[in-house]
Amino acid sequence: MREALENIDLSPLFITMKTGIVSIVFVFILGLAAAAAVMYLPGRVKWVIDAVLTMPLVLPPTVAGYLLLLLFSLRRPVGIFLDSGFDIRFVQTWAGCVLAASVIAFPLMYRSARAAFEQVDPQLIYAGRTLGMSETAVMLKVIVPEAAPGLISGGILAFARAIGEYGATSMLAGNVLGKTRTIAVAIASEVSAGNFDTAGFWTAVITAIAFIVILSVNLITGKGMKKISGWL
Amino acid sequence: MIDISIQKQLGSFRLDVRFRSDRHTTGILGASGSGKSMTLKCIAGIERPDSGHIIINGRTLFSSDERTDLKPQKRRVGYLFQSYALFGAMTVEKNIMAGAKGSRAERRERAAELIRLLELDGLEKKLPQQLSGGQQQRTALARLLASQPEIILLDEAFSALDTPLKERLQYEMLNILSDFDIPAVIVSHDRDEIYKMTEDTVIMHGGRVCAHGDTKELFEHPKELETAKLTGCKNISPAVRTGSRTVYASGWGCSLETSYEVSSTVKFVGIRAHDIEACDGSAVNSVRVTEERTLESPFEVTKILRTDSGGELWRKISRDERLGVFPKTEYVRLPPECLLLLE
Numbered sequence: 119m120r121e122a123l124e125n126i127d128l129s130p131l132f133i134t135m136k137t138g139i140v141s142i143v144f145v146f147i148l149g150l151a152a153a154a155a156v157m158y159l160p161g162r163v164k165w166v167i168d169a170v171l172t173m174p175l176v177l178p179p180t181v182a183g184y185l186l187l188l189l190f191s192l193r194r195p196v197g198i199f200l201d202s203g204f205d206i207r208f209v210q211t212w213a214g215c216v217l218a219a220s221v222i223a224f225p226l227m228y229r230s231a232r233a234a235f236e237q238v239d240p241q242l243i244y245a246g247r248t249l250g251m252s253e254t255a256v257m258l259k260v261i262v263p264e265a266a267p268g269l270i271s272g273g274i275l276a277f278a279r280a281i282g283e284y285g286a287t288s289m290l291a292g293n294v295l296g297k298t299r300t301i302a303v304a305i306a307s308e309v310s311a312g313n314f315d316t317a318g319f320w321t322a323v324i325t326a327i328a329f330i331v332i333l334s335v336n337l338i339t340g341k342g343m344k345k346i347s348g349w350l
Numbered sequence: 351m352i353d354i355s356i357q358k359q360l361g362s363f364r365l366d367v368r369f370r371s372d373r374h375t376t377g378i379l380g381a382s383g384s385g386k387s388m389t390l391k392c393i394a395g396i397e398r399p400d401s402g403h404i405i406i407n408g409r410t411l412f413s414s415d416e417r418t419d420l421k422p423q424k425r426r427v428g429y430l431f432q433s434y435a436l437f438g439a440m441t442v443e444k445n446i447m448a449g450a451k452g453s454r455a456e457r458r459e460r461a462a463e464l465i466r467l468l469e470l471d472g473l474e475k476k477l478p479q480q481l482s483g484g485q486q487q488r489t490a491l492a493r494l495l496a497s498q499p500e501i502i503l504l505d506e507a508f509s510a511l512d513t514p515l516k517e518r519l520q521y522e523m524l525n526i527l528s529d530f531d532i533p534a535v536i537v538s539h540d541r542d543e544i545y546k547m548t549e550d551t552v553i554m555h556g557g558r559v560c561a562h563g564d565t566k567e568l569f570e571h572p573k574e575l576e577t578a579k580l581t582g583c584k585n586i587s588p589a590v591r592t593g594s595r596t597v598y599a600s601g602w603g604c605s606l607e608t609s610y611e612v613s614s615t616v617k618f619v620g621i622r623a624h625d626i627e628a629c630d631g632s633a634v635n636s637v638r639v640t641e642e643r644t645l646e647s648p649f650e651v652t653k654i655l656r657t658d659s660g661g662e663l664w665r666k667i668s669r670d671e672r673l674g675v676f677p678k679t680e681y682v683r684l685p686p687e688c689l690l691l692l693e
Contacts, residue, residue, distance in 0.1 A: 241431045242435050242437060245429065248427060249497045250424075251423070251448065259440075266439070
């Protein structure tokens with residue numbers, strides 16, 4: 119066992135964290151923008167767009183991964199176009215890890231941001247406007263600070279989902295050691311190879327990360343928890 | 351000073367408000383759902399009327415004919431929300447500065463001045479949730495004054511407060527409005543608030559103005575059913591004109607003499623609970639009643655009485671009047687000069 123642990127290649131940890139950090143930058147910005155944009159849409163259109171944006175959360179990740187693979191395969195138009203035109207490839211590459219993790223984590227950020235925006239009292243927005251604040255000032259000084267706890271906890275949850283992504287990542291990016299093998303993918307392949315010690319090590323690492331993430335969400339949204347304890 | 355005409359369709363509800371007022375304080379009294387808050391929101395530019403005009407101090411804020419529709423930012427209308435709408439992430443000072451214009455130094459100076467005037471000293475660095483209700487209202491008012499509005503709109507500003515604080519803040523508000531010499535429109539469902547705080551009153555019902563006039567005059571001589579109800583008249587009966595100075599009140603089953611000429615359009619007759627007097631049965635307008643229940647308040651007693659025809663009359667007696675000496679069955683007199691003839 120000692121021998122097994124001493125010979126572990128730590129690259130999955132770095133690939134996982136790198137994927138998580140790059141994904142969350144995209145997901146945070148896109149999720150926020152999508153939530154803000156959807157709020158201004160008229161009723162029925164809103165519910166359809168909302169359903170589409172939430173799909174990756176409810177679909178099995180392998181389905182999302184398969185669809186991404188179909189779309190970006192180097193034998194299909196979009197894949198060929200991106201490869202020949204911009205030298206961008208998603209299949210079996212680290213960019214694929216980021217894309218898969220981003221697609222799966224996006225709905226968590228989007229829905230958290232929407233819930234956070236919807237909780238902002240419209241009277242605060244009206245107050246800002248009647249006081250003469252510009253629309254940009256109202257957004258940056260009133261809406262975002264009021265929604266901040268929800269936005270941050272949404273971001274942390276999306277980050278946690280991104281670093282734990284397995285299904286879509288293994289379909290699109292595959293399992294190349296040192297390139298696309300993340301911790302979640304590593305655990306699956308170590309178990310199937312019978313290396314339970316190494317699988318156990320990675321399980322401990324990912325469990326610790328998950329625990330820290332949930333703890334930090336709780337610290338940020340602590341006020342809400344206090345309210346709930348008042349019911350008991 | 352204020353000249354508005356607002357038409358707006360909201361589902362099956364139609365808002366059609368027209369009034370002018372050049373008094374310092376104007377009240378809008380109405381039950382919930384009468385459209386009074388919507389009217390204020392239209393003046394502030396939070397809601398957009400379908401048609402009409404809104405002119406404040408000669409400045410057109412909205413006009414469907416001239417295609418004018420100023421943004422809320424350009425209207426210089428100060429809106430005081432019932433919940434005060436303070437920005438939770440900003441300190442008292444930052445909240446007030448958010449209303450002011452100019453450079454950072456100018457805004458800070460303006461905030462410091464208002465903090466002193468509204469006695470918020472020492473609270474500059476506090477967050478809104480650390481303040482008492484009264485301090486929150488003063489902060490909201492300071493922020494609003496910092497934006498130098500031409501008119502202030504109070505939307506049920508005192509409705510959520512308990513009585514002692516409410517009376518204190520109403521008094522402070524009147525002082526501030528006269529010190530800063532800013533006209534105000536005060537919306538409320540509370541007749542005491544409107545009576546205390548305004549010179550001019552608009553009564554709203556079902557999206558329309560049903561009466562408008564000098565506040566004292568309107569409360570003393572209401573001419574419409576809704577005005578009588580909203581100004582606190584407890585006893586109202588359908589009425590038919592039977593002579594130039596007599597009506598038959600079908601709800602109470604009695605004929606009544608009045609001190610005023612009865613018009614042919616009269617539909618109801620009313621009398622305020624504290625105007626009803628006890629009598630021996632031989633007086634003019636006396637009605638035989640049975641006492642049903644007594645409701646006691648700290649400073650007055652309400653007797654709920656039933657007439658022989660089954661109608662109900664509420665009589666209020668202040669505490670110092672011979673308390674507890676009433677016989678169970680009595681006659682009451684509805685003084686002719688106190689009868690309200692309503693359309």
